[in-house]
Amino acid sequence: xxxxxxxxxxxxxxxxxxxxxxxxxxxxxxxxxxxxxxxxxxxxxxxxxxxxxxxxxxxxxxxxxxxxxxxxxxxxxxxxxxxxxxxxxxxxxxxxxxxxxxxxxxxxxxxxxxxxxxxxxxxxxxxxxxxxxxxxxxxxxxxxxxxxxxxxxxxxxxxxxxxxxxxxxxxxxxxxxxxxxxxxxxxxxxxxxxxxxxxxxxxxxxxxxxxxxxxxxxxxxxxxxxxxxxxxxxxxxxxxxxxxxxxxxxxxxxxxxxxxxxxxxxxxxxxxxxxxxxxxxxxxxxxxxxxxxxxxxxxxxxxxxxxxxxxxxxxxxxxxxxxxxxxxxxxxxxxxxxxxxxxxxxxxxxxxxxxxxxxxxxxxxxxxxxxxxxxxxxxxxxxxxxxxxxxxxxxxxxxxxxxxxxxxxxxxxxxxxxxxxxxxxxxxxxxxxxxxxxxxxxxxxxxxxxxxxxxxxxxxx
Numbered sequence: 221x222x223x224x225x226x227x228x229x230x231x232x233x234x235x236x237x238x239x240x241x242x243x244x245x246x247x248x249x250x251x252x253x254x255x256x257x258x259x260x261x262x263x264x265x266x267x268x269x270x271x272x273x274x275x276x277x278x279x280x281x282x283x284x285x286x287x288x289x290x291x292x293x294x295x296x297x298x299x300x301x302x303x304x305x306x307x308x309x310x311x312x313x314x315x316x317x318x319x320x321x322x323x324x325x326x327x328x329x330x331x332x333x334x335x336x337x338x339x340x341x342x343x344x345x346x347x348x349x350x351x352x353x354x355x356x357x358x359x360x361x362x363x364x365x366x367x368x369x370x371x372x373x374x375x376x377x378x379x380x381x382x383x384x385x386x387x388x389x390x391x392x393x394x395x396x397x398x399x400x401x402x403x404x405x406x407x408x409x410x411x412x413x414x415x416x417x418x419x420x421x422x423x424x425x426x427x428x429x430x431x432x433x434x435x436x437x438x439x440x441x442x443x444x445x446x447x448x449x450x451x452x453x454x455x456x457x458x459x460x461x462x463x464x465x466x467x468x469x470x471x472x473x474x475x476x477x478x479x480x481x482x483x484x485x486x487x488x489x490x491x492x493x494x495x496x497x498x499x500x501x502x503x504x505x506x507x508x509x510x511x512x513x514x515x516x517x518x519x520x521x522x523x524x525x526x527x528x529x530x531x532x533x534x535x536x537x538x539x540x541x542x543x544x545x546x547x548x549x550x551x552x553x554x555x556x557x558x559x560x561x562x563x564x565x566x567x568x569x570x571x572x573x574x575x576x577x578x579x580x581x582x583x584x585x586x587x588x589x590x591x592x593x594x595x596x597x598x599x600x601x602x603x604x605x606x607x608x609x610x611x612x613x614x615x616x617x618x619x620x621x622x623x624x625x626x627x628x629x630x631x632x633x634x635x636x637x638x639x640x641x642x643x644x645x646x647x648x649x650x651x652x653x654x655x656x657x658x659x660x661x662x663x664x665x666x667x668x669x670x671x672x673x674x675x676x677x678x679x680x681x
Contacts, residue, residue, distance in 0.1 A: 242540075243300045247547045249291075251305050254340035256288045258333065258416060259309070261436035263324055265429050271327065276320040283317040284309075305337070306330050327428050329420035331450040331538045336416040338546065340437065342459050345553050346408045350401050352560040353466065354678060357397045359567040361674050364390040368667040371649050372487065372577035373586055380584030383649040386572055388662040391670055396469040398677075403462035411455035414439035418446035421537035451537040453527065453545050460524040460549060463556045467517035470559050474510040477566065481507050486576045491569045494562070509562045516555040523552035581649045585614050585624055590646040590655065599638045609636045623647075 260281055267277035287309055290296040302308045314321040364387035374384035414434035417424065423446045430442035443449035480487035494509040526548045530541050588610050595606035612635045617624050620631075625647040632639045645651060656662045660670075675681040 239300060242303060244304045244543050244546070245298050245300055245302065245308055247550060248305045248334075249298055249308070250550065251334075251337045251341055251546075252291045252309065253288065254337040254344070255305050255309055255333070256284050257340065258336045258433075258437060259324060260284055261433045262328055262416060264436065265432045266323070266326060268432065269427055269429055271426055271428070272323045276323050279317045279320045280313065280324050283313045283321065286316055287312050304330070304334075306333055327419065327424040327426040328416065329418075329450070331420050332415045332418040332446075335418075335450055335452065336414060336437070339411055339415065339455055342455055342549075343408055343411060343438075345557075346404045346459060346462075349463070349466075349553070349557060349560070350404055352557060352564070353397045353401045353404075356560055356564045356567070357394050357674065357678060358680065359564045360390045360394045360397070361671055361678070361680075363387070363567060363570075364394070364667060365671045367572060367574070368671065369664045370572060370574045370577060371581045371653055373581040373584065374662070380580070380586050382589055383581040383586050383652045384656075384662040385653055385664055385667055386574075386577065387664070387667040387671070390567075391667065391674070393469065393473055394674055397466075400462065400466040400469060403465065404459070407455065407458035407462050410458065412438075412440045413443045413449075414441065415443050415449035415452075417442060418449035421447055421450050447537045451534070451539075451542075453531055453542060456545055456549050457524065457527055457531070460520070460527060460552055463552055464517075464521045464524045467520040467556050467559060470556075470563050471514045471517040473563065474514040477510040477570070478507050478514070481505075481510075485580070486573050487580070488570045488572050490566060494566045494569065509566060513559045513563055516559050519555045520552040523548035578649065582623060585617065587624055587647050587649065587652050588614055590652045591624060591643065594643055594646045595636065595639075598640075598642065599636070601636075 263272070263277050263280045263284075266272045267274050272280075287296070290312070296308075296312065298308050299311070302311050310321060310324065313324070366387075367390070368385060368387035370386040371383050372386050372389065373380045374382050374389075414430065414437055416433050416437070417428050417430040434440070434442045443452075477488065477490070479485055481490055490505070490507055490509075494507070495505045496508045497505070527545055530544050534541055591613065592603065592606040592610040595601045595609055596603050599606075601609070613624060613627065613632060616631060616635065617627050620626065625644060629639070629641055629643075632643065646655070653662050653664065657666060660666070672681070
């Protein structure tokens with residue numbers, strides 16, 4: 221049976237394999253709310269411009285409301301024969317209101333229709349993700365405020381570098397999330413032009429009012445070029461790019477949570493709600509939520525790569541290849557949303573082992589830089605010489621099996637005779653973190669001040 225939506229051009233129905241490869245209703249049905257919203261705005265504009273009658277417009281809008289209610293209630297029967305969400309809605313609308321439904325598609329194409337629907341969906345999703353990122357920031361902020369004084373080792377190359385505070389570490393991810401939000405807000409701003417009215421690729425001869433539909437749908441205005449409007453998927457690529465960076469940030473924190481929760485570190489403990497056991501080893505507490513967040517970043521990044529490959533060779537304007545823009549994007553944005561929810565939950569509920577963190581910070585010669593700085597300040601040594609002296613003292617302490625503060629004054633003076641007993645004041649981790657008072661540094665007072673800044677930025681002060 222031929223697809224009646226195609227009209228008279230095709231006499232035969234699609235082959236089963238063609239139907240299988242062509243249909244998108246299995247995934248694009250989630251655009252139903254955006255599709256119906258766009259159709260209602262288009263219909264209202266057509267009636268306002270006298271292109272269709274008010275009576276027909278009233279029937280169409282009433283019918284669209286019924287279709288929306290059916291879908292939301294789970295009572296709508298989606299058909300693969302009708303290919304996509306647009307034809308499924310239009311077919312049901314025809315059943316409900318009759319011939320008037322056929323007037324709805326005046327002055328538009330599925331090309332500008334799907335571009336509009338997808339923009340609305342991506343815009344809604346970016347708003348949702350922005351809210352989730354803010355909640356993630358607040359969870360980190362709570363931990364930063366609670367543990368502004370908690371000392372832990374800071375790492376470079378995953379080797380002990382200098383002491384920092386756990387609060388400072390949490391605020392690093394607050395900064396990352398702020399940049400993620402900025403990228404998503406930028407992407408939202410750039411996408412917010414309305415493709416509807418561009419029709420198939422060349423615009424329309426009907427005297428439509430594109431400013432009216434843009435305003436009705438919350439866009440800043442209409443797109444300026446019909447060819448670009450129907451073939452543009454930059455808005456999806458930008459959203460996926462921002463999502464990929466955000467997922468990468470979550471993956472980095474997830475990796476740290478995995479490491480910190482191991483017995484070898486014992487820095488944190490996750491609650492039972494975010495861990496799992498082993499089918500054979502009864503002692504295990506596996507950080508599965510963190511591991512899955514770490515893995516899901518690959519799905520998000522993969523979706524970006526996939527769509528770049530789809531788009532890279534397409535001439536203007538629309539090609540059916542672009543149907544492949546949705547499934548991976550839906551999956552990626554869902555994965556990021558789920559990852560944000562899980563990570564926020566973990567951050568809020570994890571507990572820290574402050575003694576273990578501080579003990580680890582006290583190992584690995586983490587105050588070596590403080591010693592070098594003291595030699596520069598107090599003995600006026602050039603930094604490179606101070607660096608060399610400190611390296612010699614580290615080697616001496618390592619051979620003795622102690623940390624730097626375990627060396628006697630005489631042992632230190634054997635390397636640099638100008639060293640005095642005052643040097644011990646900089647060798648404790650508490651003194652080290654307290655001294656890092658430069659803007660952006662890890663000193664506890666800095667952490668509290670920056671936490672207060674973020675409280676205000678996030679509207680929580």
